[in-house]
Structures are given as structure tokens and as C-alpha cells.
Amino acid sequence: MLRDITIGQYYPVDSVIHRLDPRVKLAGTMVFLISLFVTSKLPAYLLATGVLFGLIRLSRVPFRFITKGLKAIMILLVISVSFNLFLTTGTPIFRIGFLQITWEGISLAVFMGVRLIYLVLASSLMTLTTTPNQLTDGLEKGLGFLNRFSVPVHEIAMMMSIALRFIPILIEETDKIMKAQTARGADFESGNLIQKAKAMVPLLVPLFLSAFRRAADLAMAMEARCYHGGAGRTKMKPLHYEKRDKNAYLLMAVYFALMAASRFLPF
Amino acid sequence: MSIRCEKLTHIYQQGTVMESYALRDISFEIQDGEFIGLIGHTGSGKSTLIQHLNGLMRPSSGTVYFNGEDIFAQGYDLRKLRGQVGLVFQYPEYQLFEETVLADVKYGPKNMGLSEQEAEERAREALELSGLQPEFYARSPFELSGGQKRRAAIAGVLAMGPQVLILDEPTAGLDPKGRDELLETVSDLHKRRHTTIILVSHSMEDVARYADRIMVLNEGNLQYFDTPRRVFRYFRELEKMGLSAPQITYLMQELRDEGIDVDPSIGTIEEAREEILSLYWSQGGPLAAGADSGTEAGRGLGESSAATGK
Structure with missing residues (x-):
């Protein structure tokens, strides 16, 4: 169950996508996400689908790794799709009590579902092909201009990288505590909702304690190494763009232009 | 009455580029009342192996028999098994969660379906066996010292009344005195209750002193499983595995x-x-x-x- 969470889990193979500059991948993910919301035309979605699956192929990450992230949003997906399905007004198809399904509802629900799924797939693709370190490096450099507006970019990036770094650690920790309590006869699966919630206490208390302990240890270790925030800090491996990165930006622009242009399609 | 492993194999992340063998074709039998020392370098598969013995992990192939029954067979009661094969994890003090030590120790027996009163009796008995003084029973487990916390956590497993007790590096992080006392407690339990003990350890000295037989794991293979003296004859081979004889x-x-x-x-x-x-x-x-x-x-x-x- 816990192995289903893919955020912050890097899949180590070598591919074009892996080699891209993290800023390109961040920008690309943003562009892709926005592009899904600028249009609701079918051809545009076919294009987006093609691009997404093409990129997944290029990345050489097995497809089932990318779809693992979907399990986590299953409930959200079901809720938002059914809300759209049942609560949209328009041309009714049939109704049960106060619930009615309309053509508009179906189309909204489908778009909503597809958008959510693509959103998760695209961000999973990014995190699976980019190490957390690269990711925050990319963020820090990419958003560096915000420093001028006294936004503490470095500190935010550092917090992000720590948070990302902690995800697998906490998952592992949860797994460990869960096993330890299972060895003491705990049962996390059966029972009704209240029993299940109660069964979580022996898991959550030790987990929170360990999270705080780890945070305190990390803060101490950072101070011991004279960490004092971003001012004056230099990089061992500064980011710089290669030719492929520039090409990627170009393709991104073309893709986005196409997506935006699809708004003016007559159907 | 025994634990028998047959061709136990466990592969991590099977089918991905990160695939790796944690255990390879492990077969052995442990008799009732034995004291087994399990030794191996970090990453040799010790923790993986012991988690198979009470059904916390499923093998990729092969199986485990407890008292002649296949524990991974359909319909086998794994929760009951976990009461019989007690597993104390590394740093078990990090699983304490209740408001008092006594309540925490009662958690296991209560999960087994015992009544409040029975659970309390079991808990007190286990705490006494673990060597924790009665004045600590009503305290919060988080107020105790490291060694005391560990005793409380071990009591939490003992309270289920296991026939087999598996301890994963129970002395890690304890001072020499705490280590000796804890090992004495375990040895005492072995003698008084005839509990089968499987002690996972890095320290050959500890294992040599208490174990009837020593199991040496190396990169997922069962290298030796014999009396301490016979195993120590291979001290040169042990060194190659990053281990050493006493x-x-x-x-x-x-x-x-x-x-x-x-x-x-x-x-x-x-x-x-x-x-x-x-x-x-x-x-x-x-x-x-x-x-x-x-x-x-x-x-x-x-x-x-x-x-x-x-």
C-alpha cells in the first residue's frame, strides 16, 4: 500500500528526459498542466495525449511506475468526476430522484477526469526522471528572479528539498512501525471506519515522534555545518543549459501555441 | 514443534532495474527450545529472513513451516502466528505509543483477543520478566531512559506469550552494562520458559556465549548453520564476509x-x-x-x- 506513493521517487535509468535540465522539466510540466486548462477541444486533447505518452516512452520509465501515482488520487478522482457528472445542469439524459445526468455533465466529468489523470501522470513523470536535488536546484535557479522582490527563494527551495527528501524516509518509517505493530497483533485493514481510525493511533504517535526527532537532528546537523541560509552560497555543480534544453523549450512553445490555438477551432 | 524454512527466496523490486536478491534458497530447521544466533554483515538479509518467520513478509518463492503447517497457505491464521512467534524489531522503543508503560504492554495481548484482566496479568508478568521495576509501570513510556524503554518494548512482545522469540539486534545502542543485563534477561527467559530464541547480532562474542547454534548469512545465502565452535573454525571465511570470530x-x-x-x-x-x-x-x-x-x-x-x- 505504502509503496504506491511515487512522489519523490526517482527511477534511475538514463534517457533524454533524465538528462534534460531540471528547469526545462519544471517549465515543461507547468506548461503541460496549464495547456490542459486553456482548452477543452478534442483534437487538443489528442495532441496532449500523444505528447504525454510520447514523453513517457522517451523516459524509459516503465508505465506501471507512472500510473502508481494514480492510486493515491483515486478517491479525489471518483468524487470530482461524480460531482461533475450528477450536478451539472443542461440537457438531461435521465434522472434518478434529485440526481440527473446531462450531456454537459458527461463531457465535464470526462474532461475533469482526464485533466486530473494527466496532471498526476505528468508530475509523476517529472519526479521519476529528476532527482529531488536536481529539482530544487532547478527551482532555486529558475525562480531566482523573485529574490529581487525579497522572496526567500533559497530558503523555500531548501524546505522543499528537505520535504521531498523526507517523503521516502517517512514512508520507510511508517512501514517499519506498521510492521512492528503488526508483529504485536495490530490489524490495520479490517473493521469499520472508526475501528480503522483507532487502529491508526499506534502508528501515528510513533511516526510523529520520529518525524520531530529527525527534524531536530537535521536542524542540529545543519547548524553544525554552519548553514546560514542562501546569502553567499555557491554551487558545486551550477546548472547550465545545453543544446537539447533549448530545443526542448522550442518544442514546448510550439506545443503550447497549438494548444492555445485550438480554442479557435470551430467545433 | 519447530520452524522450518524451505527454499526461501525473496527478491526485492522484482521486475525492475532495482531488482535484487535479499534471500536465496534458504532451507533450515530450528527445533523447539533452541537458542539460535543469527549473524551476518549489514545487508546480508538477516532482517528480511526474520520477517518471513512470522509472516510479515511474503517470500518470492519457497515457504516457512511452523509446527508442520505452511504459514503462507491460504487461510492460515497469521495473527495467531504472530502471537506465537514474537518479533522484537531493531530499536523497538520507537513503537511505544500508549500513555503508560502498562497500557502499551497490554496492546499485544488485547489484540490477541484476551480480556482486560487477562491482558493486565500477562502484561505485568512480561514486565517482570523483562526486568523493569514496578515503579515504572504507570509512567509514560516517553519518560523512561533508553534501556528502560527497550525493556518495556520487549515486554510488549513477551506479553503475547510467544513460543519463539526473535530479537533483531536487541543490544544496539545500549551501554555495555545494559547490553549484558539484557542478554542475561533473554538467556534467563530461554532457560525458565524454554522459549526458542533467535538472536540477531553483529557481535560474535554475544552469540558465542549464548547460542546453541549459529546461523551465518552472507549476501542472502545461508553460509553456515552449526554449533558456535564449528562455525568459528571458518574464521578466515567469516572475515571475508566482513565478520570475525570472537x-x-x-x-x-x-x-x-x-x-x-x-x-x-x-x-x-x-x-x-x-x-x-x-x-x-x-x-x-x-x-x-x-x-x-x-x-x-x-x-x-x-x-x-x-x-x-x-
Whole structure:
């Protein structure tokens, strides 16, 4: 169950996508996400689908790794799709009590579902092909201009990288505590909702304690190494763009232009 | 009554580029009431192996039989098994969660479906066995010292009344005194309750002192499974696996190299002392000095090797 969470889990193979500059991948993910919301035309979605699956192929990450992230949003997906399905007004198809399904509802629900799924797939693709370190490096450099507006970019990036770094650690920790309590006869699966919630206490208390302990240890270790925030800090491996990165930006622009242009399609 | 593993294999992340064998074709049988030492370098598969013994992990192939029954068969009651095969994880104090020590120890027996009263009786008994003083029972587990917390956590597993107790490096992070006391407690439990013990450890000294048989894991393979003395004969092979025989074994080996006829496979200081003394007596005993000083000399030897041992 816990192995289903893919955020912050890097899949180590070598591919074009892996080699891209993290800023390109961040920008690309943003562009892709926005592009899904600028249009609701079918051809545009076919294009987006093609691009997404093409990129997944290029990345050489097995497809089932990318779809693992979907399990986590299953409930959200079901809720938002059914809300759209049942609560949209328009041309009714049939109704049960106060619930009615309309053509508009179906189309909204489908778009909503597809958008959510693509959103998760695209961000999973990014995190699976980019190490957390690269990711925050990319963020820090990419958003560096915000420093001028006294936004503490470095500190935010550092917090992000720590948070990302902690995800697998906490998952592992949860797994460990869960096993330890299972060895003491705990049962996390059966029972009704209240029993299940109660069964979580022996898991959550030790987990929170360990999270705080780890945070305190990390803060101490950072101070011991004279960490004092971003001012004056230099990089061992500064980011710089290669030719492929520039090409990627170009393709991104073309893709986005196409997506935006699809708004003016007559159907 | 036994634990039997048959061709147990576990593969992590099967089918991905990160695929790796944690256990490879492991077969063995542990009899009732045995004290087993499980030794292996970090990453040798010790933790993975013990988690199969109470059904926390499923093997990729092969299986485990507990008292003749396949524990991974359909419909086998794994929760009941976990009460019979108690597993104390590394740093077990991090699983404490209740408001009082007693309540925490009761968690296991209550999960087994025992009544409040029975659970309390079991908990008190287990706490006593674990050697924690009664004044701590009503305190919060988070107020205790490291060693006390660990005792409370071990009591939490003991309270389920297991026939087999598996301890994963129970002495990690304890000071020498805490370590000795804890191992004595475990050994006591083994003697008094005839609980089968599987002690996972890095320390050959600890294992040599208590274990009837030693199981050596190396990169997922079961390398040796024999009495301590027979295993220590392979001390050169053990070194290649990043392990070592007890210090005293090396001393005996050196004595032998010097031409003194001692058994080089000895693993504890007590055995070494006896060996040296019997050799001393067989070679005519006290030649220049009296019998008393002869014993003194033997003791002296034993102690100096103890010093190298520590």
C-alpha cells in the first residue's frame, strides 16, 4: 500500500528526459498542466495525449511506475468526476430522484477526469526522471528572479528539498512501525471506519515522534555545518543549459501555441 | 514443534532495474527450545529472513513451516502466528505509543483477543520478566531512559506469550552494562520458559556465549548453520564476509601457532580458561609453584584475554 506513493521517487535509468535540465522539466510540466486548462477541444486533447505518452516512452520509465501515482488520487478522482457528472445542469439524459445526468455533465466529468489523470501522470513523470536535488536546484535557479522582490527563494527551495527528501524516509518509517505493530497483533485493514481510525493511533504517535526527532537532528546537523541560509552560497555543480534544453523549450512553445490555438477551432 | 524454512527466496523490486536478491534458497530447521544466533554483515538479509518467520513478509518463492503447517497457505491464521512467534524489531522503543508503560504492554495481548484482566496479568508478568521495576509501570513510556524503554518494548512482545522469540539486534545502542543485563534477561527467559530464541547480532562474542547454534548469512545465502565452535573454525571465511570470530578464538589460534596444543575453535573466555587449565594440568600441573598459583595463572590468562576481547 505504502509503496504506491511515487512522489519523490526517482527511477534511475538514463534517457533524454533524465538528462534534460531540471528547469526545462519544471517549465515543461507547468506548461503541460496549464495547456490542459486553456482548452477543452478534442483534437487538443489528442495532441496532449500523444505528447504525454510520447514523453513517457522517451523516459524509459516503465508505465506501471507512472500510473502508481494514480492510486493515491483515486478517491479525489471518483468524487470530482461524480460531482461533475450528477450536478451539472443542461440537457438531461435521465434522472434518478434529485440526481440527473446531462450531456454537459458527461463531457465535464470526462474532461475533469482526464485533466486530473494527466496532471498526476505528468508530475509523476517529472519526479521519476529528476532527482529531488536536481529539482530544487532547478527551482532555486529558475525562480531566482523573485529574490529581487525579497522572496526567500533559497530558503523555500531548501524546505522543499528537505520535504521531498523526507517523503521516502517517512514512508520507510511508517512501514517499519506498521510492521512492528503488526508483529504485536495490530490489524490495520479490517473493521469499520472508526475501528480503522483507532487502529491508526499506534502508528501515528510513533511516526510523529520520529518525524520531530529527525527534524531536530537535521536542524542540529545543519547548524553544525554552519548553514546560514542562501546569502553567499555557491554551487558545486551550477546548472547550465545545453543544446537539447533549448530545443526542448522550442518544442514546448510550439506545443503550447497549438494548444492555445485550438480554442479557435470551430467545433 | 519447530520452524522450518524451505527454499526461501525473496527478491526485492522484482521486475525492475532495482531488482535484487535479499534471500536465496534458504532451507533450515530450528527445533523447539533452541537458542539460535543469527549473524551476518549489514545487508546480508538477516532482517528480511526474520520477517518471513512470522509472516510479515511474503517470500518470492519457497515457504516457512511452523509446527508442520505452511504459514503462507491460504487461510492460515497469521495473527495467531504472530502471537506465537514474537518479533522484537531493531530499536523497538520507537513503537511505544500508549500513555503508560502498562497500557502499551497490554496492546499485544488485547489484540490477541484476551480480556482486560487477562491482558493486565500477562502484561505485568512480561514486565517482570523483562526486568523493569514496578515503579515504572504507570509512567509514560516517553519518560523512561533508553534501556528502560527497550525493556518495556520487549515486554510488549513477551506479553503475547510467544513460543519463539526473535530479537533483531536487541543490544544496539545500549551501554555495555545494559547490553549484558539484557542478554542475561533473554538467556534467563530461554532457560525458565524454554522459549526458542533467535538472536540477531553483529557481535560474535554475544552469540558465542549464548547460542546453541549459529546461523551465518552472507549476501542472502545461508553460509553456515552449526554449533558456535564449528562455525568459528571458518574464521578466515567469516572475515571475508566482513565478520570475525570472537577475539578469544584468535588468541587460541595464536597459541596454537606457537605450538601450544589448544582447540582453536573456542569462542568464549570461560571455555578458553578451562582448556588452558586442563592443558596446564595434563602437562604436569604446577612444576615450580603450588596448585593455587597454578589456578591463578590460568585465571590471569583468562582475564587478559577478556581484556583483548572487550
